[in-house]
Amino acid sequence: MPDGESDITALDSPSRGDAPSLDNDKLQEMYRQMVLCRTLDERIWMLNRQGKAAIVASSQGHEAAQIGSVWALRLGHDHLYIYYRDLAVLLSAGMTPREIMLGFLAKAGEPLSGARQFPTHGAYPKHRIYNFSNVVATHIPQAVGAALASRMRGEDSVVVAYFGDGASSMGDCHEAMNFAGVHKLPVIFFCENNRFAISVPLSKQMAVDGIAHRAEGYGMPGVQVDGRDIFAVYEATSEAVSRARSGQGPTLIEAMVERYLPHTSDDDDLRYRTREEIEEARKSDPLKIFKEQLMRQGILTEETDNVMHDDAKREVNEATESVEAAAYTGTEGFYDHVYSPPGGAP
């Protein structure tokens, strides 16, 4: 794959829309989530430019990969070890725009870390969402450990480790996949490959055209899917989930996606990409693709699409207003939770 140029050709994949277990209501809900995520993401980016949100890593372009994979899971049962670009995973797994916004504006009541961490980081045990670290790939062995624990207790939960192509270069990624392969653990390694580790293109990260090839070396299947096609992602993840849940071990999924915005709000991607290249990538926007798919199948109309956009905007407006009016996290708990409380409570 040449640098900075999309080579994804699976857009006309015959699997599109054939996923049997997704009825029309579910498909509409998936679409609603994608619209909501894009609306929220754009708002947060705007809040950054207004000086209100200190740091943003946008998920724009990754949404189909994230939502499609989450829908293949059993929420509240399976474990999500996510990374910083997984806004759509958070929404799809059950977090509200307001809860997410509390993180971006570092306000009191932020559920993941009490606004101690960067936005979207921390833990949400109810949803089994874990995103402890900013250090890429450190969560991949942790995800494997979580899977080991579940299996030791005889549970059938699956762990998904989300990470970017950049993280795939880390030793922890290799060590984790190797261990999961040896022990046939119920893990899905879900790589969102947008071909850039901040500014470093794929050709300077690896000598091959993607990471799915590596799966063979770990004794697990590796599949590359068009991450802009929510159906392709859903199907690939569903298959991986069923393998994992039935004791057949891990799968490496590489979802090929585009990153429409700079690495974070502190990055200037025009130093290493052209405007034309990004515009070209936007032509295959996952939101647009999903809309066309649903309209073709008669599941969505322009009218319902407009309603969903209006609803999303209203929900994001409400979240923004409410969180902007909220207080910052107070300092009264600054020293809490360094060590466990005396008396043995965890």
Added chain:
Amino acid sequence: MVRDERVFVMGEDVGARGGVFLATDGFLAEFGEARVIDTPLAESSIAGIAVGAAVNGMRPIAEIEFADFIWPTINQLVGEAARIRYGSNGQVCAPLVVRAPYGGGVRGALYHSQSVEAYFAHAPGLTVVTPATPYDAKGLLKSAIRSNDPVIFLEHKRTYRMVKGEVPESEYTVPLGAADVKRQGADVSVITYGLMVHHCMEAANELAGEGIDAEVVDLRTVRPLDNETMLGSVEKTGKALIVHEDNKAGGIGAEVAAIISEEAFDHLDGPVTRLAGPEVPAMPFSPPLEDMFMLNSAKIADAVRRLAQY
């Protein structure tokens, strides 16, 4: 492991081999492969997998074969385990134990002799334990496993064979973060931990014949430190000597000395003194070189004598 099904061991050679120092000898036969996990030779993931298992409700005991090989785990232990509770605002914790044989005097040279405690003791959120006696080792290990925080459990390799002591079969624990006065004395407080406890005891016994009554304080846990016991001893004797095998700069002794200077200044009757390993990168192999690095009871006795003269 008998008491709590959540406890399991993992590490290099912990299974059929029983650990390179036989710490898990017989475990495989008793507990089976599911709870005695031989891992690939990959320390970062040994720690990282233990972190993930701990977050998901287990009590892993991860073994790092030699403390000298622990550096790849720093990111998972200092960067991750230590701050999971803080970074999740108390919603999640990582109750794991990392056991690692450390220390020199065993002809281990640069890569099988190192003391690593100071690196971990710097990290709020970690507990760092350095037992000196078999009795303490058992009681502290039980407390470490039952702790809801990540514990780095450092066992001095020389004590494996050199030190013998009674270990009751019965159930008991030794609390984390509590020092132990191993020898009462009136003249000088010798504050130490690990193998050096034994050398300090030997020195103290020798000095008793010279009329110097040294008190030996075994820290047992170097993070968090037991300020109360340390300061109580120094307030009594007015003199503090801190002894450790690890090199001096930025070591545990620096922290102990600072605490004493800050908190017990009015009681001091001599300079807070450190006797520690030399400032070379690690312990050399050849016996004369190794001897030059290592502290012993004679070197410690000399230091106590000098301090006692004040």
